Amino acid sequence: MDSSTIVMLAIFIPFIFAFLVPVASKLLKQRIGWFAVAIALLTLFLILKITPIIVHGDTIYGEIVWLPTAGLTFNVYADGLSVLIGLLASGIGVIIMTYSNGYMSTKEDLPRYYQYLLLFMGSMIGMVFSANTIQLFIFWELTSFTSFMLIGYWNDKPESIYGATKALVLTAIGGLVMLAGFLLLQVITGTFDIPTILHDESMIQAIHGHELFLITLVLIFIGAAAKSAQGPFYIWLPNAMEAPTPVSAFLHSATMVKAGIYLVARIHPLFAGTDAWFILVSGTGMITMVVAGFLAFRQTDIKAILAYSTISQLAYIMTMYGYTTYHEPGIGVAAATFHLVNHATFKASLFLVAGIVAHEAATRDIRKLGGLRKEMPLTFIIACIGAFAMAGLPPFNGFLSKEMFYESSLEMGVALGSPFTLLIPAIAVMGGVLTFAYSIKFIDGIFFGRRQTRGLPEHIHDPPAVMLIPAAFLAALVILFGLFPSIPVHAVVEPTTAGIIREDVELHIKMWHGFTTPLMMTIITFMIGLGVYTKYGAIAAWQDRFNLRYPKISVNYYYDLLVQNAQASARTISSITQPGTVKTYMSALILTVVVLVGIPIILLGADIIPQSLNFDIAVYEVLIMLFMVIAGIAAALLPAYLPAIIALSALGYLVSLLFIYLKAPDLALTQILVETLSTIIFLLVIVKMPQKFRESIPTTTLVRDLIIAGAVASTVFIILINATQGIIPPFESLSHYFIENSITLAGGRNVVNVIIVDFRGYDTLGEISVLCVAAFGVYNLIHSRGNKT
């Protein structure tokens, strides 16, 4: 099989089988989870099958014709980076789905759960293997959406709904902004194809030199930051913890949040090497790292600790990708990539531990937990491995990547010079200190201290194997990668790095590399970290005071302000813009006419008055017109209905008289008939109404309405005196034809009637349809009293 076909299969298989889950669950009942595991395994197998090609240093490309008109093909591209994330997604997918078989109660809606998980996995794989930005965006939004569905899995809980909304709002906002960035990128490069850009040095030069460079970068980076919960967008991730714990482990720590990192890595070749890149990426990363680290330390919910720690760990990675501007890119990218792998392993294992603890102890509150190490020894060991790796203790893999982080921070500081020489390493150490502190807190809070009895089950023990083995497997990987870093490094980190910096790299990562500055920094980290941990009480008290005093210094405050109050505030706006009074609406329409037509009138000034005006008219004609105006004014001013109707009717008869002078007997006839009929209907209608309605018009209203009326009259007058200047010279009217051919072709002398029933009889067909419609409509009106609820 063609390797690109394999990639496509890896994308489609989860989707196809996700839609088969409901069917399969009819057969498998509670064991549907194993079906999902099998699919995930199959996907993992497919990706593993192409891994050797990538490790060898090649890339894979394949395409299917999709939407040629829109300039889109369905194409896949596999290099080190995509295979790395692909392996994470499918590999951790296998582990999580296995674990879920123990974690999820059989009373739950399992088909829906596994369906979403498979859809998510497919989207994630589709996203990383997408060879064009639009396809990437499509899968990106799908991951957001499946994430939304999974966070809201327990959809009757208000917290779930809140968390799901938040995640969707922020990640989807990011996604759309990113789409805008991609569109601009297409403007710059002329293509959506990622490999095309990556493999074309001149295009990258063009990007760097383009005036849209900064805005494009910012837009795309916002997408990445939102997805990876960086910067102000971090707030969705803690609330996402309302999802079932396996979901949190899978989506919100190991894979989906890595999508943002993936994107940063993916666009690295396009934008890196500029000040903007460093400030944006590393700046966001460093701030996030410290803030999230601090918040993680302060949490009492064990999943919340992990959530904030995820944010801070992702910030490490982000920071390192940003560093590459000013020093040798290989180190930073490799360190970031390596930490990405390591984080996936230890954080997923910690989440599984948290899930086990919550599952067995029925609480996630660290204040209620404690002293569980004897009752759950195996869980305790796994937790220690994960937490120590996170804290950066040797000999676990976290130590290695953290050392690389310190090392690159140092180099960065040096490269930037004073005052950054110390500042950047200091910030890095600060991040490390906080990480150390919350890692210790996690272990200490759950497994050490006093075993509480109140609110906890009597017997707490290690979980069944189906939950323990996945966690243990991940812990084993932590140790394995720590002791033998060359395994992941050769398999994925090097090809990934090579793909990003577009040159071959060879990394030599060892546990012991002498008493170097980074090691000193590590030791300092541990010491301060311990100190900080012991001062937990004081720090907590300080933060509580701070929160009380400055409640507005919080992103969540503004999110809630905007989103939670969105309905009410939008309602306020819409009740102003849509006040419900017909008069406003009509005024809007009338004013639109007046203003729009006023534009050319004002622009043209006096030129709007045509050269020749015709004032030649008989006295009696003037009188008739005067009567019309008087009747109209009477209809307007008479307060009682009947006199006003009579005046309107008189106006109608005068109009028919005018039609006589305009040589239109058919019109006069019709006008007379219609006038009388309308009067009868008027009378019918006012039968039940009060006889008059005396409206006292306030002066301001009167003036305003008179101005509007005057404006309308002027507009009509100006258009009319111009329009009656006659047809544009060389052209002739259609009407000559009618007069010439009325008798000969249609056999009638009354040209008007002939037009109505023959030349334009089709209009009349429409006209009598209107009449029928009015009849039926009136019937409906009269018989619409059914619902008075």
Next chain:
Amino acid sequence: MKRYLYYSIPLGIMWCFVHGTVSIQNFLFGLLLGPVVIRPFRELYDFDQELSFKREVRKIPKQIIYFLVLIMEITKASIMVSKIVISPKIDIKPGIIAVPLRTRTNGGITAIANTITLTPGTLTIDVADDRSVLYVHSIDASYPESIRMSIRDDLERFVLEAFE
């Protein structure tokens, strides 16, 4: 059937008049069309009552006389009202008077009411439900009795002859 024939002739004439051309074809056409037109409304046209052609035909000359008298009376009335209208100061003594009737048929009452309206100084306002009294507005109601007398003696006589 008799009624159809009775109505068909005036309807034939009517058709000629509304059509604007008096010709034998038109009359025949109207003759055929007319009864069809009033067929749905036979409830209104006393189709269940007895009818004597002879009597109806005999009335025609008297109806013509009545019509001429009517025109003359209208002219007199108009001149009278016109005088009032163009006089510099309008000096009138109007009022509503009840006039007892002898006539009882629809046609008779209608004819007399219309006649009253069109003749000097008087205007039918209403007819009592039992058809016994006409209420008449007179532009000069100084002598109600004389008005009652003139209506009974002059007008009603013509009407009774022409329409009953």
Next chain:
Amino acid sequence: MNNTFLSLTIAILFGIGTFLILRRDIVKVIIGLGILSHAVNVLIVSVGIFDGTRVPILAGSYNEAETTGSVFNDNLAEDILSPVVQAGTHIDYVDPLVQALVLTAIVISLATTAFILILAYRIHEEYGTTDIRELRRLWG
């Protein structure tokens, strides 16, 4: 026809109609619509393009010409009957097309007016008032 006084009258009627549709009373609003549709009908006729003096009802008829009479015969016209109407005589007629258009417009406005009047009747029934400011159950 395309007389400035007529244009002015039409414009004033438009002004009156506009003033009326901005009133509070539903009946007044509908009267305003009535005035507007009168105005627009006269407007259409007034833009009729040629300054004829005669009603567009022609003299002469089929009967005057000797015809064989045949359904759907295109040639009938040109060959036999064209002498009936002399070339150029049309100049004296007013524009028939605008009249036909206005006829259609009048009928349509009759239908619409009937509908909206009965709608007003129902609104009065539902709301117990003819004040359209009370028609504010739907807003926001």
Next chain:
Amino acid sequence: MSFIISALNVLSTAVLVIGLIFVFLGMLGLLRLPDVYNRLHATTKVATLGAFGVMASIVLNVGFTPIGIKAITVGLFLLLTAPIASHMIGRAARRHGVELCAESVIDEYIIAGETD
């Protein structure tokens, strides 16, 4: 024969003018007379006669051509319906509660429903 025709022409023009004057006087009455009942006298009698006269003059002029026939129809129709219209208006006015003018001397009208 031509004498008759020209005599008819003169007659018809005279009748036309008289008719027009009557119509005008009727309208003047509408303006000047004190209450609706008296105004009805003016419009119903004077104006109707005027209209009838105009129609008659047309018939005198054109004879039994379509115009003439239609003129007869119009004239007769007016003669037939004008009294009814004024009767309806007068009755409605009286029952609607329009008072007779101050100059009125007598009111014998009994509204059907009000006797009991």
Next chain:
Amino acid sequence: MIILTDHLPILLIAIPILSSMVMVFLKGSPVLQKNLNVFIYFCLVILAIMLLQKVWTGGIMVYEVGEWGKYGIILVADLLSSGMVLLTLGISFLSLIYSLDYIEERSLNSTYHSLFNLLVAGLNGSFLTGDIFNLFVFFEVLLLSSCGLVIANEKVGVTRSSDKMEATFKYLILSMLGSIVMLIAVASLYATVGTLNMADIAVKVSASSAAGTLPWHVFAIALLFIVVFGNKAAIFPLHYWLPDVHPTAPSPISAMLSGVLIKIGVYGMLRVFFLIFRDVLPMFQPIIILMALATIVVGAVSAVGQTDIKRMLAYSSIGQIGYIFLGIGMGSALTIAASLVYLVNHAVAKSMLFLTSGGIIHHAGTRDMYRMGGMIKSAPLMASMFLVGAMSISGIPPMGGFIAKFVLFKAGIQEEYYIPVAIAILFALFTLFYMMRAWMKMFWGTVNDSERQGNATPHAPALLMAIPIIILALIIVVLGLYAEPLLALAQATAEQIVDPQPYIDAVLTRNVR
């Protein structure tokens, strides 16, 4: 031998008219009436497909009603009009099926079928006509028939009849003002160029524009046409009637109104501005773009504020119309093609959402989303269907709405309208937000039984209501996964729109008897 396909355009208009009268005679036998009308619509859909196919392969089709050439009324089926007709009939067909279980029996038997058929006749007539006054006439047909349908009674009446009256009044009165403006515009145009045939007008306006003899008031007329079609399409500030009418109408009619009826304004805009005023178009583009953007903003913000599900959908329609107008305002073949794709997707998705909301209202007995909740368990079909529609409207892949938004934004950026596209993208977020919030309010959370109104008992939607929804959902997904035919059609249509010469040639180079 009668060749039926020669008469396709008129059949699509005249058959609904004739059949609406047949429905009156069949009042007494409702079953026959229903079946016959469904059958008629099935045939009409087939005819519409045939028409589109014929136009696609054979080029623009001109049908002279009465064989009077440009002196009479001409029907023109180009890709735009035949495409719109197919869209109309497709949605009408499904709405009709839906109505059979949704509309109260008496309303359904006595007037509903007739009015519905006349509405469709009005729509098809408007799309197909080549005559500007005839366009007015058919506008009136569809205006009044839609008013009549808005007040038709529903089986589960949660909408007060007073609301229907109020909404209809606002709709009708604003539309009547629009009609008056249109008459002024049409009459003035006729007075200036002496013809009503749109192709003929176009030729004359272009010629005099080239010769420099075009009077200035033609611009004023063009601006009047913006008001006319803007009013039909409900673009700001002419949108006020829409949020009242669309929610109060019975759901199948809401689907017709939002799905098809407001598109008539879009159609008119494309037809009139790109045919008649094409030489002076650049002057109007900024106005259209500004109005479109304002429409997007107003629609999006107001939709966020709603608690009534159908009212929210109505505001959403306003916003979405803004997007469509944005594409028109940007005025190139690309952006117009994008607008058309958007139009189709919105039509399908919004009709589907309104139909679904009808089912939801049947189920919940209220239109207030904030009083619903937890219905995902009791109404899973409605939940998933609404989600599909909501995703499509919000532009979430893989639904059709995404493709629409994508092509629109892409085309806009290609034409270098950065700021308008940025605003459009920003407010697309609002769409996502209110749609998903609505979905969560209705289907997540807890069931709120005590709030349920008395007259409605929860029940599964009737079969005839479910089928159209499912079909529309399938179309949405198909439009997302494989939009190529639509894109190609839109592209070809847009090219026809921006280059109207073939249209003019087809209309004017005919033998006139």
Next chain:
Amino acid sequence: MNLLIFSLTFMVLAIIPCIYRIVKGPTIPDRVVAMDAMNTVIVVMLGVYSFVQGSVFFMDVALVLSILSFVGTVTISKYLDEGVVL
């Protein structure tokens, strides 16, 4: 032609009182009378017009107007009298 202009001007002047009564009333029946009278004047004008122009078309209009004027007057009167129309 002079006859036409004379007649028409004369009749148009005759409309002035009608318009006055329609506007000023004072009672509703006054307005109805005025309306009816105005229609009579218009009928006369149509008759004259038809006669002078020699075309029957306007006489048709006159007949229609006299019929419709009657219908309208009767309807309004009934409404005034009884408060109902049909």
Next chain:
Amino acid sequence: MTTLITKTITKICLPLVILFSISLLLAGHNNPGGGFIGGVMFASIISLVYVVFGLRYTTAFFNPDWSRWLASGLALASVTAFAAIPAGHNFFRSAVEFIHLPVIGEIELVSAALFDVGVYFVVIGTLLFILKNVGEDT
């Protein structure tokens, strides 16, 4: 209730106006008139009958289903327009035919006149349908 004299005059007007409306309908092609004008004349005289005799009294003996009138009218109009298609022409193509009859002479038959008859019935049906429905309601 209206008075006796009004009713009597209405009885005279009724056939007159109906005949006039038919005359207008038939004359329409060559003179002012036609389906719409004739139809409204018809409708207005029927409405006068409704007014003068009362809707309830009238419908007791004269109560057609006006919706069927309008339906037949529109159906007739569209069928007339359709009739050209079987003859190999376009929709709404009109036809003119002369018939020589012994007594009446030459009659001009125009397909458009048939269409006008359709209009006539639509107008009558619509207006009276509306009046009757609303009248019964008030």
